[in-house]
Each structure stands twice: as C-alpha cells, then as structure tokens.
Amino acid sequence: MDPADEALVEKFRKTRDISSFQTLVRRYQNRIYTAAFRILDNSEEAEEVMQETFVKVHQNLPKYRPQAASFSSWVFKIAHNICLDILRARHRRKGFHMLAFDPQAGEEEVSDLPLNVVGQIADPSLDPSQQLDMSEQGLVVAQSLRALPENQRTVLILHDIEGFSYQEISDIVGANLGTVRSRLHYGRIKLKELLDPYFSQQNVSTASR
C-alpha cells in the first residue's frame, strides 16, 4: 500500500529526501495540470500553474499543518491561488494588443503582419494528441464547462471532478459553505442547460436506431 500523502510529507520534512517529494508531485501533477487547464483554458498557463504550485509546496512544506487541512486540499489551494493570479493578470492586460511592424515595410505589408499577438499567445487549444483522446461527448462537456462563470466552473471542477467535499472547497477557494453550495447548484443548472441540446440529439439518434 502506498504511503499516505501526510506520511510522505513527514518523511520529506525529516530526511529532506527528494524522492519522497517527487512521489507527491507524481501523484498530483496531472490532477493539478488538468484542473488548472479546465479553469484557465490554456495549456501553457496550466503548465505554469503546475510548476509554480510544486515549487511553492516545496518552499512552504515546513508551514503545512496536517491538522488544519488535507495535503490534497492544501496543494489545490496553492494551485487555485496561482490560477487567480493569472486570471487577474489577464484582466489587467485586457485591452492590450500587440502590434508588430517593420519600419521598412510599406503600409500594406504592415497590415499583413499578425496583429493580435496576445491572442496567439493565449491560444487555449489542447494538443492534437489530447484532443484525439477526448470523445465527442468529452469535447462538448469541456466546451460547455468553459462557458460557465469562473467561480462556478472552479467549484464544479473541485467537486465533481476532483471529489473534494464542500468544506474542503470552501477552504480552497476561500468562500463560505453557502456560497460553495450556491455556486455548485447554479453551475450545474447552467451546465445542464448547455448540455441539453447535445443530450437531446443523442437521445434522438439512439431512439432512431
């Protein structure tokens, strides 16, 4: 049986054995990356969140109190905070455009240059290999999830995908229990509305067979 997270944390604290820490990272890196990707809708930023999260976990591990929170919710809280930083930075740069130009080029050539570089940097698309891995339904669900407000989306991800309890989500996102319940409720209603056309179509095609 694999040692519990807290046991690995304790071992790392005592021995500074990096392999214990690497085991923890291995357990969480895909989860953190996936959750960050679903929240931010950007693979590069999700990778940044993942790396930054584990660097911060490594730095702050001496401060971690197992009595206060499970290791998983502590890690996700760090990751969520980094996601929020990125979202805030996005908000700040909203309205910026990157213009490229060549002083020696003529007017027409200038206008042919890729103008919205920010948009290209923020390309949220998955890798083709990852897209292939997703079923049609998966793509529809992921797309619908993207359409939700960020706070509802985050709570849905943390609960329905990551399996955190209401209390843990409350700790992770820093909102009270009532807010968490409300976001989950309205997020599910909205997601159901978005998925309804797809599921109706599925039902029709199933019935016609």
Add this chain to the structure above:
Amino acid sequence: MSNSISCESINAKLDAFHDNELTPRERVEVEAHIGACAACARYLADVATVRRSLTSLPMLTPKVDVAANFEQILADRTSKQTVVRMPIIWGSAGVAAAAAIAIFFGRGLVNPNTAVVGSALAPHSVNSTIASGEKEVPKGLIADKKVTPLPAPTAEQKSEQMESTELANNEKNSKLKESPNGKLKVQEVAHNIDSEKSNSEKSNIDATKNSEEQKLVADNAARQAPAISTQTGSGRGSMDGSGSDEIASNQQAPENLGTGAIGQINAAPSQNASAGRGGRNLIAVYDAEQQNNEELGIATDEDGLYAIKL
C-alpha cells in the same frame, strides 16, 4: 401552493442530497419529498447526469514531467532568483512604458545632451521632430522643467558612441501603427530602455554616449493620439523592444520620479535609429474601447511596473 414552497426549500438541498452533504435529518426530509415530487426527482436525475458527464472528462497529461525534473526546476529557480522575472503582462507593460517614455521624451527632450527632470506634462500632440538636438523647445512643455545639461562628449566618449551607433543598428524602433478598431494611429520612434544598464552612473554614461543623432519622428497620425498622463512613477520597468515574454530587469527608475513627473531619462542607443532603420518591432497598444470604465493614463502595479493606455 404549500407544495411549491416545499419544493423551493427542498430544491436548495437537492445538490447537497446528491453529494451526500446533508445531515441525516435533512436527508430523511428530502427523501420523503422526492418520493412524491416528480419535478424534484427529475432535477436530481439531472444533477446525476451533469456529474457523470464531468467525471467522464479525461485526465490531461502535461508536456513537462515536473516530478522527474523537479530538482532541475528548483535549480533553475534558484539561479533565477537574482533576476526579477516578469510575467507576460508586465513584459507587455514594459514595452508600452518604453513607448510612452519615447513619446514624452520626444516631446520634452530637445537637446540630446540634456536630461530632463520635470514636473507633470500636459497632454500634447505627438506631431514633432527632434533632429540632432537643434529642435526648438515647444512652448509650455519645458517651461516649468529643470533642465540639467550633461557634459559634451569627449573624444573617447565619441569613440564609444560610434560603437554604440553600430549597436543601435541592431536596436529596434517602435512605431504605433493602427489599432484594430482603426481609431488610433500614431507613428513614433520608441526609445529602448537598456535593462542591463540600471545604475545611475551607467545611465549618465549612456546619455552622453547617445547624445548625437537623436531623431524622433512623429507623423501626422499623431493628431489622433489620445492624451497621455502619468499617475505614478516610482517605477521599475524594462524592455528590450523585441518582445515581452519573461523580460528580466534590474532597471530602477530615478527616485525623483513622482506623480506626474518625468525623471532623468536614459538616452538609449535606439535613439540613434530613425524610422527607416532597424528591424521589426513590437509595441503594446492599449485599446481603451475594450475597457469602458478605465481612464486614459499610465498606471503602475504594486511592483512599480507600468501599464499604459494610449
């Protein structure tokens, strides 16, 4: 009526019922209700459908295996700790800051052998040309400014300047061309800020080195350029004029850069480059139409980095 009120109160608990987050007493209450209420039972089924669809989403795999490379990542971070790492947004802001400095510089700096220490600038048209330090001082622009002349370049410094002129060929101009909405059209040569030459000694040397052939062209398009005002300026900004990603900078703005003030500006090598020279450049342009409630101006964040709207 009583049934609808009951549904309303129960509905708020249905998600928690599905997620097993109710107390035993509440659970019994909800179970009793959904046994007799088709609408609430249907909602519960919907919750289950949504949850199933979410759990069907695959776990994604990042390109980088952080676990395997963690020691390397830590080592890289440690080595980077001496360098301020700016995220993309502030790299962009740095580019924009340099553009604004260029605009102010272009208006306010008349003699290339001078460094301007001034107070708040009123918004101006960018329709000005500075050539070889011979340009007449625009009225109202430096009337309230303290102009500190720098020493004329010595022969040795001129020699250095020749080198820096060559280097300037590799430096980049910046030119605002046209915003996507077509309303903003500014042509401007931007001055690069050399992020590595951060201390005041180097700044002075640089200003001396680059005291010739400063040419800033602002064309007719500038007539449409909106006013720019500074809000705060204890800034630390950097750019290399070529991009915005992960720009590291130790550059420290002069301490006398206060609200609405322009401090001593380091004349960067790119001043030698005119509009017809240099390579392709990037400049950040703020399209105020995309944010309705923001005022025009330059703002800094807690790190003193610039965000600019034109």
